[in-house]
Amino acid sequence: MKIVPLSDEDRVSVRVLELACIREYVERSIKKRWEDLPQDLREKLGASAANSFQYYRDSGLSFVAKEGDKVVGFIFGQMMHWIDGIENAAWVENVGVDQEFRRMGIGYQLMRRLAEEGKKQGAQVVHSSIGLDNTRSLLLHRKLGFLGEDRKIAILDLSKFH
Numbered sequence: 001m002k003i004v005p006l007s008d009e010d011r012v013s014v015r016v017l018e019l020a021c022i023r024e025y026v027e028r029s030i031k032k033r034w035e036d037l038p039q040d041l042r043e044k045l046g047a048s049a050a051n052s053f054q055y056y057r058d059s060g061l062s063f064v065a066k067e068g069d070k071v072v073g074f075i076f077g078q079m080m081h082w083i084d085g086i087e088n089a090a091w092v093e094n095v096g097v098d099q100e101f102r103r104m105g106i107g108y109q110l111m112r113r114l115a116e117e118g119k120k121q122g123a124q125v126v127h128s129s130i131g132l133d134n135t136r137s138l139l140l141h142r143k144l145g146f147l148g149e150d151r152k153i154a155i156l157d158l159s160k161f162h
Contacts, residue, residue, distance in 0.1 A: 061117055
């Protein structure tokens with residue numbers, strides 16, 4: 001398994017995977033049927049949507065996990081030059097892993113890669129939004145050293161990250 005920068009050739013595979021992850025969240029956490037969401041809304045959801053894919057591809061903070069040629073995970077990130085009183089924070093927009101490849105450390109590797117690249121780009125922290133009902137996400141963030149286990153926004157101090 002390898003972690004590589006997001007590229008145009010990944011667009012379709014990432015879109016399919018991100019929508020599957022969003023659908024899972026909508027149905028599990030929000031308790032809505034995917035089919036009940038308007039089609040135009042579904043087309044706009046996610047960082048892989050037509051109007052945002054290029055932005056995240058060019059950010060230098062978006063990556064895919066590949067097993068051979070298959071995309072099995074993704075992370076979309078961007079640099080925020082001012083957020084919550086902090087200059088230069090790497091923001092995690094969305095991260096997801098194919099159901100068949102979960103619990104193998106892929107999410108951890110994707111988050112770590114974003115943190116490493118963010119630090120190289122001058123980020124002081126990584127900001128990430130966490131659904132409080134998402135125990136796996138909370139555990140992943142805690143394992144990486146994020147603070148804020150009882151908050152919706154978790155912060156990783158990159159001055160202590162190595």
